[in-house]
Amino acid sequence: MSTNSLNVALAMPASTARTVFPPTSLDPLERSLNLLSHDPIEDFHSPEGRAVLVEADVLITGWGCPMIDDAVLDAAPRLRYVLHAAGTVKHHIGDACWERGIQISSAADANAIPVAEYTVAMIVLANKKVLQIAQALHSTRTAVPAEQLFPDMGNYRKRVGIIGASKIGRHVIRLLAGYELEVVVADPYLSASEASALGVGLLSLDELVASSDVVSLHAPSLPSTKNLIDAGLIERMRPGATFINTSRGELVDQEALLARVEKGDLYAILDVTTPWVLPAESRFYSHPNVLLTPHVAGSLGTELERMAASAVQEALRLSRGVPLAYQLKAEDLAITA
Structure with missing residues (x-):
């Protein structure tokens, strides 16, 4: 033919x-x-x-x-x-x-591009504490002493942890190459030589969550990854860190995440949840440390x-x-x- x-x-x-x-x-x-x-x-x-x-x-x-x-x-x-x-x-x-x-x-590679772009935008905003400062400005309607509130604000030399060297995860890494950030990855299928070629450090999942200023989840939804980000990992995240999820809600113990957020020392940017639309009474909606978006990271x-x-x-x-x-x-x- x-x-x-x-x-x-x-x-x-x-x-x-x-x-x-x-x-x-x-x-x-x-x-x-x-x-x-x-x-x-x-x-x-x-x-x-x-x-x-x-x-x-x-x-x-x-x-x-x-x-x-x-x-x-x-x-x-x-x-x-x-x-x-x-x-x-x-x-x-x-x-x-x-x-x-x-x-x-x-067209998964094509769909990875906007998800990675969204993620990088959120990483930059998270390290700069833009969302928290904006909330303070809206609520007080006066000058906000940003550096007094967040003396460690900024992206210079911050550590960003990528969970999953997937198509999206790798594109996030490429986009972050232009920033003066330290990028580390946790992925059981990524070899040390591959990590070196990507220009990232290779860490265990425990090490990554405990040491990163921003933790961004890019693992696939599989039976083996359900509740991958469990209560133990959530508890080990650094005080003041930001957790970003553009993957799937079922990879995260959401109750444990909410409990940690409500302690006041962890921020969460969630484009995906389980269920897709949280119940109206969910406390994720009202907590000032949480930014929810309705699954808009992918191609639209x-x-x-x-x-x-x-x-x-x-x-x-x-x-x-x-x-x-x-x-x-x-x-x-x-x-x-």
Whole structure:
């Protein structure tokens, strides 16, 4: 089969397609491949879905794509590639895809960029004590003696601890390279030589939380990482430190975190919690040491176009006979989100 004859189809809810793919974003596909339809497959088992699926060599998937299992693959005899225009593929790539040798790609690298940008912004603000000083200014409406309140404020030579040298964690490290900060990492899969190449120190998790001015969590959500940040680690965090979570709420013992925050000597910046929306009575909302944001670190608004472009570029590589840039392997799923 010639690569320039590849048939491409979208598979996701129509609302996702409208949100992620701007009107002209699919134009490059139509110039280099055969886009079967601008309307995405929403149901693989509908007559309309089956009619497109039987012709598809490539599926570009998005949030809400139905599970691709044996039954779907039986109805898609030509399918060879699934390109996901978002992060994790665990919700729609069934075991059958890996068993049948379907090549899988995702836009996780593209989605890592805004999460890392958010994280770096929060690290800088946390060390500068901007959020606490702003609260004091709003509440007193008078001059705030910032240095008297926070004599150690500032980013110069502060230690930032990164938990997890994931795609996001590594991008945070790259962005922090321009700051005069000491960056350390805890990750059981990171070797000393890899840490050296990244320009970071490699510490145990205990050492990292006990010595860092900011602790930022970037580990994947896996059965083995549930409550990774437990009560013991939370208690060992330095007085005055800031804990940032842009990963998943279930990695943290939230009750222990709240108890430590309420002691008054720990700050928390949480973009994710368990549940996604905390109950209205949660004390996280009202505590002055806590900044909550509603899962906005990842790709939103114009940033969605980056993920769409990533998937389109993967398809264009196939049209040129070039290997996928962001191909996933089945074994990757054991240690990634």
